[in-house]
Amino acid sequence: MGGMGGGGLLDIYSMAWEHLRPGSSPVDWCEGNYLISSNIAEFVNTFSNFLFILLPPVLIMLFKEYGRFVTPGIHVIWVLLIVVGLSSMYFHATLSLIGQLLDELAILWVFMAAFSLFYPKRYYPKFVKNDRKTFSWLMLLSAIAATGLSWWKPIVNAFVLMFMSVPTMVMLYTELQRVSDQRVYRLGIRSTTVWAVAVFCWINDRIFCEAWSSINFPYLHGFWHIFIFIAAYTVLVLFAYFYVESELPQRQPLLKYWPKNEFEFGIPFISIRNPDSKDWLVYCSLYMQDYDYNYKHGKN
Numbered sequence: 001m002g003g004m005g006g007g008g009l010l011d012i013y014s015m016a017w018e019h020l021r022p023g024s025s026p027v028d029w030c031e032g033n034y035l036i037s038s039n040i041a042e043f044v045n046t047f048s049n050f051l052f053i054l055l056p057p058v059l060i061m062l063f064k065e066y067g068r069f070v071t072p073g074i075h076v077i078w079v080l081l082i083v084v085g086l087s088s089m090y091f092h093a094t095l096s097l098i099g100q101l102l103d104e105l106a107i108l109w110v111f112m113a114a115f116s117l118f119y120p121k122r123y124y125p126k127f128v129k130n131d132r133k134t135f136s137w138l139m140l141l142s143a144i145a146a147t148g149l150s151w152w153k154p155i156v157n158a159f160v161l162m163f164m165s166v167p168t169m170v171m172l173y174t175e176l177q178r179v180s181d182q183r184v185y186r187l188g189i190r191s192t193t194v195w196a197v198a199v200f201c202w203i204n205d206r207i208f209c210e211a212w213s214s215i216n217f218p219y220l221h222g223f224w225h226i227f228i229f230i231a232a233y234t235v236l237v238l239f240a241y242f243y244v245e246s247e248l249p250q251r252q253p254l255l256k257y258w259p260k261n262e263f264e265f266g267i268p269f270i271s272i273r274n275p276d277s278k279d280w281l282v283y284c285s286l287y288m289q290d291y292d293y294n295y296k297h298g299k300n
Contacts, residue, residue: 025091025100026154030209030218033095045092048222051229052085055267059233062258062269063240069251069272070244073117077236080110081229088225097154104157105147110232111164112143118239120246123171162202169195172235175242183255184241187268191234198227237268244272 022041023033029045036043056078063074084106091099116136128135150157169192176188204212205220212218237255244253252273257266 022094022096024097025095026097027100027158028095029092029221030205030212031221032218040093041095042092042221044219044222045225046089048225049085049088049092049229051226052081052088055229055233056081058258058267059269062267065272066240066270070240070248071117073113074240077110077113077117080106080113081233084110085229100154100157101150104154104161105150107161108146108150109143111161111168112139114236114239115139118236118243120171120175120242122246158206162199165195165199168235172238175238179242179245181241181255183264184238186264187234187255188238191231191238194227194234195231198224198231201227234268237270240270244270250274 029042031042031045033041040046059078060075063078067075084103087099087102087106090096091103093099116132116139119135119139121130121132124130124135128138172188172192176185179185179188201220201224205218205224209218212220241253241255244251254271254273255268256271257263257268260266
């Protein structure tokens with residue numbers, strides 16, 4: 001009995017090491033391995049995650065007001081983005097299976113957390129009965145189930161996650177048709193454009209590696225990390241805006257930029273105001289389509 005137990009334990013340790021072992025992942029991106037550092041498999045792909053580490057603390061600071069007056073859950077998403085960055089760095093540094101799974105699962109949980117918080121109720125399935133708490137439980141159970149299934153066929157996980165982003169962008173397009181705030185609309189267009197560039201980089205690095213390697217530029221996956229972070233966090237900012245606008249009529253969301261509000265290529269965040277505040281009225285006169293007409297006719 002003791003011998004069998006020891007053998008079983010050894011098998012578990014062996015399986016765990018197999019998953020932790022560098023190069024155990026079935027996924028290998030276009031960048032050559034261990035070319036720049038003997039300790040880091042994909043050097044550029046590893047350190048191109050820097051935005052995932054550096055920017056979320058700034059977003060936590062900028063969204064303090066949102067967390068206080070709308071939902072503190074927004075900070076969970078910013079922390080999860082840091083987890084995505086760290087997991088991705090570990091994966092690309094080692095190309096281990098456990099690194100791949102941590103990377104992909106962190107992205108999955110960002111999706112599920114964002115859906116729980118901000119998924120517009122008008123798109124809820126009927127059985128949820130327009131209840132966000134029920135929908136959040138559904139997302140939690142889906143995330144747990146998907147976490148288990150991700151171990152089944154790790155090679156397809158990245159494609160599944162990529163597919164999940166498509167309906168999100170379609171939903172973003174639909175929501176943008178409803179907004180009168182031209183600042184929000186412009187940010188939506190920029191986010192969609194950056195997302196398309198990111199997808200271009202991902203597909204080309206994955207499918208057309210030979211062609212890019214022939215011109216000595218196997219680094220598109222590194223650019224994917226940069227562009228997808230910009231697209232992801234700006235889409236989250238937009239859905240945070242839509243949530244307040246559609247579900248909290250006692251609050252008014254203002255899209256602002258840091259460090260300079262007039263510079264629309266800064267870091268976007270949402271400020272919260274009361275509907276009749278001076279800031280809100282000034283903001284409306286500057287950025288809201290047809291604001292003067294609606295205000296004069298009592299439709300504000």
